[in-house]
Amino acid sequence: MKSKLFVTTLLVGSVILGGCSASNSQSGKHETMDHSNMTDEETTNMEGMDHSNMSHDEMMNMENGHASHTNPLPLNDSTGDNELALPPLLEPKHGVVDITAQQGKTEIFEGVETETYGYNGSFLGPVIRVNEGQTVTFRTKNNLAEPTTFHWHGVEISGEGDGGPHQILQPGASHDVKFTVNQGASTLWFHPHPEGATAEQVYKGLAGLIYVEDENSKKLGLPSKYGENDFPLVFQDRVFTEEKQFDYQAVRNEDGTIGDTLLVNGTFNPKLTIGKEKVRLRLLNGSNARNYTFKLNTGDKFQQVATDGGFLNKPITMSEITLTPGERAEIIVDFSKYDADHNIALVNEENTILLPFHIDDQKTSSIEISDSLNDFAVTDEERNLPVTKKLELFGMGPMVSINGKQFDMNRIDFTQKQGETEIWEIYNKPDMMGGMIHPFHIHGTQFKIVSIDGKEPPANLQGWKDTVSIEPSQTVKLAVKFNNKGIYMFHCHVLEHEENGMMGQIEVK
Structure with a gap:
């Protein structure tokens, strides 16, 4: 380091x-x-x-x-030493979802505790899953020592509930955001948005995902078993001090802060174990500034099925996809033709290994992806x-x-x-x-x-x-x-x- x-x-x-x-x-x-x-x-x-x-x-x-x-500053290759962490899946209970911004310590590096921010935990946040037509209350609380907001990126919501810089939540304060989900199936996210402090709070770990499901998404036959064939992937680059801590102010870049250490779902040197089947990867560029061009090291193609806010009309065959900060995409990778001996990984445009895959030969299934996904x-x-x-x-x-x-x-x-x-x-x-x-x-x-x-x-x-x-x-x-x-x-x-x-x-x- x-x-x-x-x-x-x-x-x-x-x-x-x-x-x-x-x-x-x-x-x-x-x-x-x-x-x-x-x-x-x-x-x-x-x-x-x-x-x-x-x-x-x-x-x-x-x-x-x-x-x-x-x-830009090159990233490290993932050695694949650590199984990818999966955010907890959080669904409304009696229509309410509790979300708390808090400080904590996280063992990103073995044997070292890094001071971090998170939602409902020490680092990053859960995946909140809601359904179209559902009335939901996000019960937000700020347990940080500084003001923050809760911005629902991509959510169609009233301005007073959007969580922009006007909706400041002081330390110790709580606020209920009630709305009806009025959009189709999509992968959205949430993060802070206080004026002058957004970049540092995201950098320290405040980011989570929101899944919207609808009747259409449930009929398409897409991989949808969370943590089995449907995975959230939050890509963020960071710089750590010799003591393995964040020091945002020391490395802050007026034109966008870039790091040399990649974290995926907050995991350093991650790998993802999957079966010999079609797998759905929900990609989020959660970095402050870095762009990512995602591709497979084998040169094989994959299918993109969704953009930021919903499904494409049909799967699009791609060899690579570029996401700038804030963008999302859902892709389907067919691992059925590989076995455990295959060296396959998600890499970037520099062929840096972002996420190696370990294939479990015992886990197999057959899924047919619909040719018609949406009517956009x-x-x-x-x-x-x-x-x-x-x-x-x-x-x-x-x-x-x-x-x-x-x-x-x-x-x-x-x-x-x-x-x-x-x-x-x-x-x-x-x-x-x-x-x-x-x-x-x-x-x-x-x-x-x-x-x-x-x-x-x-x-x-x-x-x-x-x-x-x-x-x-x-x-x-x-x-x-x-x-x-x-x-x-x-x-x-x-x-x-x-x-x-x-x-x-x-x-x-």
């Missing part, structure tokens, strides 16, 4: 390692952006970063950091709607903005009517150093990707989404409808970008 001094020098001394990917795209004029209501200062900032007040060293640090986005569609009416909301994402580090502005809790940036679909156009404006990928997230809704640079999105993105990866110079159009009222955030899901101001607010009336 690298020393604390070395890590601090590597990550902080260079200012930016970056979790967003760099791009060589050249800056160009974006014809559809309306700047008529912007001040001269805002327009100037959007046309190009103003570096006039920066020192030479600061400029060099930014340039070095930006260049390093294409070569972008309608002709939605395609023909005019663009009514235009957003320009720009900048890096502490200089990030949306439409030339940084987040202000007291400012409402947009309004929209409940139940009405609008087209949002989001443009990722590159800067002088090429720009960065921004995973764009909208609270309280699941949206449809209408187009990417004027073209139909890839087949595996033609499903419900709440977070979309937008590359430099790219323009994405989304069909957005809110089924509930309230104030919701929209922001970059690189958590440090969010905290630095790449976030806005919409009020749904």
Whole structure:
């Protein structure tokens, strides 16, 4: 393990390692952006970063950091020494789910206790399973020594229950969030969202999953035995001190904090034991900033069956899938053709071993996956709607903005009517150093990707989404409808970008 001094020098001394990917795209004029209501200062900032007040060293640090986005700090290979931990499965009891944010100590490394945060335990959280149409009360409590919130990422819920920075829960306080599950089968998640502290609280361990089931999901024949052929996989990269502790402030990166140590479900050097059968893997990129491209080391293909907010219309055969922070995907891997002697693992784009699989020859079953999973569609009416909301994402580090502005809790940036679909156009404006990928997230809704640079999105993105990866110079159009009222955030899901101001607010009336 690298020393604390070395890590601090590597990550902080260079200012930016970056979790967003760099791009060589050249800056160009974006014809559809309306700047008529912007001040001269805002327009100037959007046309190009103003570096006039920066020192030479600061400029060099930014340039070095930006260049390093294409070569982020490498991860360790998993040795497969430890069986993957599975989060407890938690279902409502008399309609109530108790969820407590708390501090604790966790033995991530053998014989060492690391100080961590968790929900209903010392590290990470449970999988909460609910059903469409069910009325549920999330009974939340903050047992931390600092304020927090409970944000239900991907859940269609009223603004007052969404858990954004307005819904602060002080230490020792409790709050009931009651709502009716009004969306189809999906893999969602929850995490804190207090202004200025989201990144550190997630980094320390506050993250859990939410499974929504519906009548359709129960009929599709998908692997659905939790912990047997249906597995949650939460991928997070971290840096530990020599004492095997988290020291977020020492390694915090203004452009996204990257780690060299991979944890899957909080497990270091994990392996997953599975049978000779089709297995469902529910992937969550729960990292602060790192992007992951998942593939099998054998080069074999798999099937993607779901996006952030629900099933695709049919399984899509893939050889790899990339998820940016906050995104999820469900994939089916057929292990029936392998035996215990096979060396098979989930790896990333650098062929780093993320999760080796151990095949138990004694566990076999046969499952036929339905060719028809959903009836999702972008309608002709939605395609023909005019663009009514235009957003320009720009900048890096502490200089990030949306439409030339940084987040202000007291400012409402947009309004929209409940139940009405609008087209949002989001443009990722590159800067002088090429720009960065921004995973764009909208609270309280699941949206449809209408187009990417004027073209139909890839087949595996033609499903419900709440977070979309937008590359430099790219323009994405989304069909957005809110089924509930309230104030919701929209922001970059690189958590440090969010905290630095790449976030806005919409009020749904």
